[in-house]
Amino acid sequence: MAQLFDIKKHFSKVFLASLAGLAIGFYLLEEVSSWEDVPLGQVFYIVIGCVFIAVSAIFLIAAIKVRFFPKKRKRKGSRPVFLDEEKRKKRNPNQQNP
Numbered sequence: 001m002a003q004l005f006d007i008k009k010h011f012s013k014v015f016l017a018s019l020a021g022l023a024i025g026f027y028l029l030e031e032v033s034s035w036e037d038v039p040l041g042q043v044f045y046i047v048i049g050c051v052f053i054a055v056s057a058i059f060l061i062a063a064i065k066v067r068f069f070p071k072k073r074k075r076k077g078s079r080p081v082f083l084d085e086e087k088r089k090k091r092n093p094n095q096q097n098p
Helices: 011-032 042-068 085-091
Strands: none
Touching: 011 042
């Protein structure tokens, strides 16, 4: 699956951008929305602040997950081998047939 960008390569940039987004969202949510006369209204800044915080948190969690918890890859080398009846009898002569 092709990704837009490789998070492993750009982890520090994504991490810093996510932290900046969290800071901007927190500033909009706590400071600007509490002013008395805001140009676009207090609800607008509350919603935009929450959106910034949510999107930044999603990117931050995704970047940490990809960086520190990589996927486990399946091994292609060894496959189970089933022996024929004769070979199985030669290996275990004490085993009785049902």
